[in-house]
Amino acid sequence: MDGSVVLRDSAELLVSGPDASVLRLVLLLPLSGPLGLTGPSGLSAAYLAASEVNAAGLGVELVPVDAGRAPGAVAAEARLLADAGLVDAFVGFHTSDVHRALDVALRERVPYVFTPPHEGGPRGDGVVLLGDEPARQLGPAVRWLSERLRLRRWALIGNDYIWPRSVHRAASRVVRALGADVVYERLVPFPWADGEAGFERLVEELRQVRAEAVLLSLVGRDLAVFNRVFSASRLAGRVVRLSGALEENVLLAGGGDDSGELYSAMRSFAGQGDERRIALAERHRAVFGPSGPVLDAYAEGCYDGVHLLVALAATGVLSARRAKAASERLLAGAGDPRSWACAPLGPPRTGGFLARADGLDLTVITRL
Template structure:
């Protein structure tokens, strides 16, 4: 079976006429930067969704094309790339899976002009007209997982370590409140600029020892999360600390080389090993179209896949106007509350322990 989905270069979208009067969605996913290791999976999830939408006749009898924008750069340049496409009338909608600081910058240029669906876990708060977040906020990710681990492991001293941008800040505020209610306390908090973990990790490890932490909430992302978990392994702290992440998925676990400590947990909307029939069928369709060596569809990829199908459903209902997008999506998704699963790393994969917990 051939993949019926076209990926369009932004320069071609700016300067060449559309083939078959295609409906073009700007796909903002990281092909570089802190979350670059998740890019291939996210792209596969988007292509699979586009293939399925096109197999049903596209959007209003127009084929769906994806215009790939690298969402892995700094917020300003990424949003400038999106703005150029919008100013040229090259896009009919936007979908993205990238960091929240990039999201807020893209939101600024897209709001009120075009429907923009943002699919990964996010920091919460309000959004501008035409911007729809389909992922979960920090309370949705942690409200079940953090108290459960605190009780199960009799944890009393949590440390918080993350990257320094809008999502980890919101995560840390939520985690502090949840830990306090669970009878624990925060003994250390650090936030690091992207790409600095490798050269600053030894003082961080010393600080963890000094604080006598018994649990660690990690809101590092992508390669920084991988580097830090590798450093924990070298130090032996990985076997002393219960670790919980709201950003660890299969690609990050593979880059880490797996984990067999029994103390590394992730709280995410989806895992490849979920026994749910829709998740297994999605994996089978992906393998059939992209081959057995295609990247695993992680939580980011599944979120983007579902976000594009939601966008197509809204378009079918003529509901992509920015001012009515959230109301129309709410009606479409009524009763389908996103959930979060708690899973433990076991070797190169995850064992799902519980879920979903509703937002």
């Protein structure tokens, strides 16, 4: 079998029906809305993973579903596909309010791999989390920056939904444990209709409270607009910004940053020079060329999520009841190593990195 991949439309499946000869995976990606700028990266990486699996002799089909819509609409479509027995599993990244709706809709039905950073807490049977919760993702970065730059006055700014609220709670505990203070906290609607004018007001309020650092849990377009406004202000280069959602697509949308004080804490970055990242980039470039979508952290998560579902299928545990425990074993390196036979780069990495914006690039400065 060659490495070609069939992309199916969900409406087409309702007509054609199930196909037991292939493994059908639904890609739950933001193809519209404030996070839509990241969707093509995730789609291309999932396609790459599926092409590797198909080249190894198995059959995987992908069914893209726009997870940038309202949570109820996304959950309803996902549940319809699952209840009709048209698909085998779900994988992707999206906001946590969409994620929670999907958790309920897919519970005890089919496996669902959620790949990005998440807010923590319990999940239903069949839900597998690949990303980190806030204390693990951002706690080490807050400590590293606070200790080296002697930051004492932190501000917290995010969108008003589940993940940013969890980030604020975790960050407040970390900041206070360091003997520093949270001097400003704000959650704004998602997406924020006030746009640049609203963010200009926030930047002025940061100046008034004399913030030395800002932890940003804004996402997508809102994060890009905030950074663009901030870069044009007098605070640029004087106040540190740290984000847990800044990847290369959002950095580019915000016009880049040369302040030297914009940081991101993520699982990986496009320009990272370790052996696995270089190999993944070469494989991606071979399929999509030099002008393909950016291979950001969200994309790598989708790539790994597809291979994890294939590994579960290969060991006969691709079910809602068994997926979570089996995934924990596979990700920990336990179980049959042949499970990853179709994954040329093996299981996903663990841990994360801290990077600093350098124009339109994010340069890794330390492992977290």
